[in-house]
Amino acid sequence: MKSMTEPAAANRSVAAQAKKRRKKEASTFWTVGPVTIWMIIFFLLPLLLVLGVSFFTRSVFGGIQPPLTLENYVRFFDPLYFKILWISCVLAFTTTVICLVIGYPFAGIIARAPAKYRNILLLLIIVPFWTNSLIRTYAWIVLLRTEGVINTVLLKLGLIDQPLELLYNETAVLIGLVYTMLPFMILPLYASIEKLDRSLLEAAADLGANSRQIFWRVTLPLTMPGIMAGSLLVFIPSLGLFFIPDLMGGSKTVLIGNLIKNQFLTARDWPFGSASSIILMALTLLFITIYIFITKDKQGKGLV
């Protein structure tokens, strides 16, 4: 009898284990599953769609048709488009630098403010997000245009004889980009400055460093993750923001974002627009890789 029950018991325990494993698998499915499905439907499939379209040929009526071709990618390497990409990068880089220069002291002041004001100050940084950025861009137009608020005031005060050309040039685009992107720089900077251990600054002073030396030798290197994260968060969207150059640059400045938008909406050349998007995305990935490489921030902790 005994020899009969033992294998039976072993079988039961194997069955129990299998049940347990199935249960565990089920719970894994319910935690990771929805996110995965969401990402597949709303991220991976569209991406594959774009990738697919980029290999087709434009049809006469703006649709897509075979044959499959690499022509769209080859076309992008035309000096004209390369120049657009170059100008976009320069403008995005300039935006990033200006945001950093303005944002760093800004974040520093908030991080060092008394605790009771700190949250209010942070809230004030976030409040503009509650208004659509398109509307905020129109507000800038009201300020900057020839009969706008700034010119009117300056004329009335007699400081200028004729209106300044504030709108529809690269400076205007830069103002718009810096204004829109600044919070994305301030928030990660704030996080890293706030985390900075005050006793390290005291230790530096104790060892004979004046405030300038403390900044360059301690504060700056220790807040580098925030600087990198903020720069990335400003640089990448700046490449793709099309409505600011459209509205504030008067369509005179064509950037990579506008190029893509125009291919889809105006030129109705979806394959080329898709190819441009893929190239921009590849470029973005390259920058993120460089970021990870420089900061060794493998989990992207500085970015969230």
Added chain:
Amino acid sequence: MSETMVELLNVMKRFDQHTVVNRLSLSIRKGEFITLLGPSGCGKTTTLRMIAGFDEPTSGDILLDGEPVQGRPPYERDVNTVFQSYALFPHLNAYDNVAFGLRVKKVPKAAIEERVRQALRLVQLEDYAKRKPDQLSGGQKQRIAIARALVNNPKVLLLDEPLGALDQKLRKQMQVELKHLQKQLGITFIFVTHDQEEALTMSDRIAVMNKGVLEQVGTPEEIYEQPATRFVAEFIGETNLLTGTVRLCDNRRLVVDCDGIQVAAVSRTQIPENEKVTIAIRPEKSKLSLDPSADAGVVQLSARLTERIYCGGMTKTIVSLPGGKQFVALEKTDQLLPVVEGDELFVSWNPEHGVVLTR
């Protein structure tokens, strides 16, 4: 060249309405190992920070090597600090941490190299120069922090509870090392701690602080044997306090009535009759016996055994005096009296060993 290295004159520090340090005057000698001892919140760290220059006194003066340092920022003071949390720069390795002070002072490269090596050798961490702080153990971090401060040849080294984060064994070892280092270098050390044992073993002198007030300054022996106040007697080591009224005072020989028990004591000063006093008796100065002592010169009280606490070689024996007051005595664990809880016995001590405290 004065013999005094640091002079605190009537130093006051207030934060808002709260007085953290109150009229502190203290003179610290050159090459001395002095400890500021007190419970947390007694103002000892604030005092240290005022010497370092992180906080400015509300009033009073601080002189460093004879010069007033009022208004001088930390980087213009010839003192260095070893912080409680070590405050090592996480982005720099051990070598660069130690070199930091020399680099910001623009010391020539070759000299930096030599002095840093020497400092690392001093703390026996030459082989760890390339390690980042997060690759060092607590004790190693501690030593790098000490090397980083000492490499600047400060006139005074300030240590803010530097051993607080270390485990007991490492702590003991570092105490000895620090003491040796101080003797070897001859630098004035101002050490802040709340650990009375640490203060007793390491210091040339101890300054006991309580609620921002300096209670007593003296050698470890003076502080332990002749506490000046009730606070000092209670804070340093274990002690029995008997409070009562002076009934008789004859040329510093007192008889004090403590809740009906008559206790003889010898005071250092004349104390008028009917004055409230406290007599402090260290457990190791008292003796337990089964029979009353024949010696009429000792203070002798009958008591009942309440509790025995085993402490290794010694056993802490708590007895209750006739008024119900608890009294702690010590017995050698291998020579315990043959009594059990509730049994009667006698506790006695030499009146010379009862320290009379008036505040």
